[in-house]
Amino acid sequence: MSAATGVAGGRPSADLRPSPRRARRLVGDYLPAVLVAVAGLVIWELAVRGLNMRAFILPAPTAIASALGTYWNDTRFPVSKAALNTLTEAIGGFAIGTGAGILVALVATRWGVARALLLPIAVAANAIPIIALSPLFNAWFGITNPLSKMMMAAVLSFFPVMANMTRGLSGADPAALELMRSYAASEATILRKLRFPNSLPYLFTALKLASTLSLIGAIVAEYFGGQTAVLGQLVITSISALRFDVTWACITLAAGAGIVFYLLLALAERLVIPWHSSVRDPG
């Protein structure tokens, strides 16, 4: 680039595509964390063996891994089926909760009356320790119906999405709003072309939060009863059977599901808002 053109941010589009340089940087970014995790697992394994730790305190990583293999398609502890069921509940609840959160935020931003009515109620409702209502959800939606677990995940996902989205929608740059007014743009146009894109970074922050919360909601709701082939129930039954390696296999699957869920959202964020400063490559 010549001095006359003076581009501040380096080359265009090329930087947005994968390149060897970028792949190397990705490795550089994540390699230390991977090494630390591997080292942690090795220390864990050695500690359990060396100290001759009892399984109910902490099984070794290799024991957990072999339990995962042994019980993958088991009939008493069907861990893979349980993980799938729990994940379905969590994702279903996530979809319902975030959908409702986005909808309420849009309505609250579009109509001032709705905002005045809804927001105080939402804030008050958010102060309730909702997880305590889980047994009630079983009564309302049917204890064996996955919907009772989904709704718990949905309620937990709802609040961060609604609150963040409302902030993003109403927090547009005042100068940008003036610009839209100078075009005599309608409220609907301003919502579509300015407020909504402006809210997307806020939305993704909330979605990542909600992904974790929906898994928590689903698993905690499972503790209060319902169908048996779910992670929450397997944790309870394996503990009473003193099969702690199975318990830990379930926890590992829950953690893995949470991480994959989160990473998928982070990937979606990169694809949907590549322009945002939190996502784009440093210039």
Next chain:
Amino acid sequence: MTAPSSAPIVRLRGVDKVFAARDGARTVALQGIDLDIAPGEFVSLIGPSGCGKSTLLRIIGDLVQATTGEVTVNGKPADRARRDRDYGMVFQAPVLFDWRSVEDNVRLPLEILGRDKAWRVERARQMLDLVDLGEFTKHMPYQLSGGMQQRVAIARALSFEPRILLMDEPFGALDEMTRERLNDEVLRIWEQTGTTIVFVTHSIPEAVFLSSRVVVMSPRPGRITKIVDIDLPRPRTDAIRESEAYFARITEVREALRAGGGHAGSGAGGAGGADGSGAGGDAGEAAGVAGTASARRTAAEGAVG
């Protein structure tokens, strides 16, 4: 409704603006503003910080309503002119939408006006060529320097051929070299398009170099203290920047600012005091511009962090 070309395109009569704070305190921002701007004119509003020059620009553009007085634009009330899309606005900050490429930013007003797609594509290309950014159509705003971003903002403002271009200290945040280059560019565009331009600035040389007339305003409550005709030949070139006539006009504007803008009680005699307040105003407004842009960035990053 077309007014005869000799009629003013902007006509202000007895315009006052009073801001009422929540506690009932009243601030008179503008007082008794009378001003006519002819079609195709380049008029600058200049005055110390807080004199209400930006407010006056917004009153012309119907982004702020006058408390009393009459604002007629293109022979109709200002709100009607806004709804007819007679205005193009350029602000202190470029106000580009981060999620749109350069060309999509320029197309934004055309989308809102419901122009067909082929026209939007063609027009954005023309406008970006006009501001010499034809090679950067696919870039994202963050990949451009501040001066280039402001040129995109100008292309966007001109894309729908508004009758009047309102510019609110558009180059206040830029370095001197960039500012001079963009001044040349704005003049070239003005001469090519024949658009009427109302330009707010706190830079005396900039106002003199660009304008047909410079409207000098007093500190709050903002009044028009003098209108200086700039009879320098056009096209205005670098040679003009070094001519004696140019410096004479700069002196005239500076003296008008001092005469109208001394500190309370010092009147026209307080030249030193007036100079001081002028310099303070410049620094303050420049900091304000930078503050807006960085505050916006910080807010967005904070939400994600």
